[in-house]
Amino acid sequence: MQFTVGQIAQVVGGTVEGNASAAVSSLAKIEEAGPGALAFLANTKYEPFLYTTQATAVIVSPELPLRQPVAAALIRVADPYSAFTKLLEFYAQATRTARRGVEQPSVLGEGSTIGAGHYRGAFSYIGENCVLGENVLVFPHAFIGDRVRIGDNTIIHAGAKIYADTIIGQRCVIKAGAVVGTDGFGFAPQPDGSYRAIPQIGNVVLEDDVSIGANATVDCATMGSTLVRQGAKIDNLVQLAHNVEVGRHTVIAAQTGISGSSKVGDYCVLAGQVGLVGHIALANRTTITAQSGVQKSVRQEGQVLQGYPAFGLKENQRATAVYRRLPELERRLTVLEKSQPAPEKL
Template structure:
């Protein structure tokens, strides 16, 4: 695909300085861009690349003051990073939307329906009683169980598994290898020390614009629904247990595990390798630092927590300073004890 700089400016709502008729056909980092590429500059520490880049055009801020001549055409927008992200989304969508039709072999149950402009890749499986909207893309080796509902413009990538009765909203993305709706980890201890499986008869509900990362797992509810609300983004290798509820526009980074029946609020941020015990809740706009563990609920909105067990970020940082000094403090205490135990030489 090829676009003029003027067309790019129109898409991102920017103004052009330089040759508006120049054409670009690819997106690239400013330090790696070749002729025909479009790059962006959002971080001041990369500004020196602007004067040497081979890019045909660069998206920049209106406040940027040039210190040297620039060969590339400039597209000035209020937020270069967001503008470039918008172009990446546009490019990715245009690339995906090129997929249409049904590849063989593939299977779809006779009682299932799918909207117009869809795609079903080779070896994909769609069970009975499913309703898939228009522009839905199901890539090769994806599995969709019985009675699943998927909204318009959603994508199920290669090898993903969507279990029976799952409800997926519009514009959702289920990435490669993800498993949505598998049985939750429910086992009842028996008198003889063994465990008996508890049937998991609930489902998973993903609202609109949810993204589930590669090899992430979202367990179905024991009863009711495991729910992920609008706009939430789940990274790769995340585990969400049965009956978990995630609020809207929350982000959860890789290798995080959330135990059963915990509730995460809206606009929360959970960094990598965070762990939550079951049956606790996080207030809206809570941020949890990487490798932290939560063992109790967070009731006050807007808190930033770190550590295990997690507590306030500033207090945790002060505690870390003391922790690093423990060997020194131990020696000082030992020396003090020795001096106090020594006989009075006077």
């Protein structure tokens, strides 16, 4: 795809200094960009590259002074980083959604419908009585079970598995290898020490604008629904167990596991390798730092927790500082004990 500098300025709401008719066909880092590329400058430590870059155009802030002549056209915007991010989203969306039509072999089950502008890749499978909206993209080797509902403009990437009765909203992205709706980990212990599987008869509901990362798993509910609310972003290799609820615009990083029936509030941040025990709740805007384990509910909004078991960030940092000094404190205690006279025997 190719655009003029002037067209790009219109998209990001910027003003052009230089050749507004110059053609741009790619995006690149300012230090690596060549002719035909668009770059951006948000961090002043990269300013020297502005005067040497081969980029055709660079997005910069309105306040940036020019210390030397610049060959590239400049697009001045209030927030260069956000503007470039918007262009990356536009470019990714345009390239992902370029596919249309049906490749063979592929299966659309009896009683299933799919809206206009869709794409079904080779070896994709859609079960019976499904309803898929407009501009839905189903990439090769994706599996969609019976009675699934998928909203407009959602993308199901290659090899993703969507189990029966799952409901997916609009503009969602299910990345390669993700599994949505598999049975939850429910087993009843028996008198002889064995375990008997508990039927999982619920489903999964993903609201609008949800992203599920590659090889992430979202288990169906035992009864009712496992629920991921609007705008939540789930990273690769995350496990959401049965009957979990994830709040609006919450982000969960890789290798995090949330046990059954736990509830995570809105606008929370769970960093990598976080673990939550079952049947607890996190208040809105809770942040859990990497490799932390949460064992009880968090009731107060806006807390930042760290450690295992997780507790307040500042308190944890003070405790860690003391922990590092334990060998020295032990040595000093030993010296102090040796300097004291032996206690008298009674």
